Amino acid sequence: MKKGKKLYEGKAKIIYATTDKNLVIQYFKDDATAFNNQKKSIIEGKGVLNNRISEYILSNLSQIGIKNHLIKRLNMREQVIKLVEIIPIEFIVRNVATGSITKRLGIEDGTVLKEPLIEYCLKNDALGDPLISEEHIYAFEWANKNEIEKVKKMILRINDFMIGMFRGIGIKLIDFKLEFGRVKNNGKNEIILADEISPDTCRLWDSLTDKKLDKDRFRKDLGDLIPAYTEVAKRLGILHEQSNVTAVNVTKLSSVKKKSK
Numbered sequence: 001m002k003k004g005k006k007l008y009e010g011k012a013k014i015i016y017a018t019t020d021k022n023l024v025i026q027y028f029k030d031d032a033t034a035f036n037n038q039k040k041s042i043i044e045g046k047g048v049l050n051n052r053i054s055e056y057i058l059s060n061l062s063q064i065g066i067k068n069h070l071i072k073r074l075n076m077r078e079q080v081i082k083l084v085e086i087i088p089i090e091f092i093v094r095n096v097a098t099g100s101i102t103k104r105l106g107i108e109d110g111t112v113l114k115e116p117l118i119e120y121c122l123k124n125d126a127l128g129d130p131l132i133s134e135e136h137i138y139a140f141e142w143a144n145k146n147e148i149e150k151v152k153k154m155i156l157r158i159n160d161f162m163i164g165m166f167r168g169i170g171i172k173l174i175d176f177k178l179e180f181g182r183v184k185n186n187g188k189n190e191i192i193l194a195d196e197i198s199p200d201t202c203r204l205w206d207s208l209t210d211k212k213l214d215k216d217r218f219r220k221d222l223g224d225l226i227p228a229y230t231e232v233a234k235r236l237g238i239l240h241e242q243s244n245v246t247a248v249n250v251t252k253l254s255s256v257k258k259k260s261k
């Protein structure tokens with residue numbers, strides 16, 4: 001498959017055309033951004049780790065029947081994915097209150113929620129991805145009721161699966177962001193999971209110490225982002241336990257075999 005022209009460049013990824021009109025190549029950059037692009041940095045090796053971690057999670061979700069855009073990982077930084085018409089909504093799933101919800105509603109940080117809470121944000125950087133209600137989605141036809149019902153069922157299944165997967169490796173899944181897109185399947189629109197699932201899009205805390213193993217290390221200037229993402233990858237069995245991954249050598253790992261689970 002040949003890589004074609006650049007179709008879109010986002011904050012953390014680039015999308016390239018391929019010779020197949022239904023497939024594109026997703027390239028994971030090392031760029032880190034936060035607070036609506038006000039804070040920016042390049043963290044060498046981040047893209048490589050997110051590519052691996054997202055591939056692992058999406059492949060596992062596929063096995064439990066969650067259809068998603070991943071076809072296959074091509075190399076250390078690229079995946080072939082299905083071209084989807086992205087629904088312009090960020091679906092935020094919260095199991096524990098932290099981050100924006102604590103500031104917005106004055107909820108105590110770390111409050112465990114009785115049920116997973118789904119929030120909707122409009123995907124619009126210029127507006128700072130504002131929180132919206134389900135009614136807004138229907139009023140402005142960003143998605144229809146049938147689509148949102150399907151998405152909600154998928155979200156709860158994804159959340160259940162991911163909570164269990166992370167619990168098994170000593171990590172609490174605090175919250176995360178998902179995106180969904182439309183593809184044509186035999187002439188009919190189908191909703192599938194899109195984008196990435198990685199420590200860039202999830203909050204992951206060590207079960208014993210509450211140490212942050214996610215992008216909050218960058219947002220809050222905690223440092224050691226690459227060791228934290230590497231720790232997640234190692235615990236998932238993607239990287240060998242003994243591999244001493246640092247910001248520099250992670251980009252040089254040419255073939256890291258998947259450890260049998």
Ligand code: 5GP
Nearest residue numbers: 092098099100101175176177200201202203
């Ligand atoms: P919060 O609303 O507390 O800032 O974020 C909730 C969860 O969604 C966090 O896990 C956060 O990483 C994720 N999230 C929300 N918006 C974005 C975004 O624009 N980009 C990324 N990568 N993650 C987001």
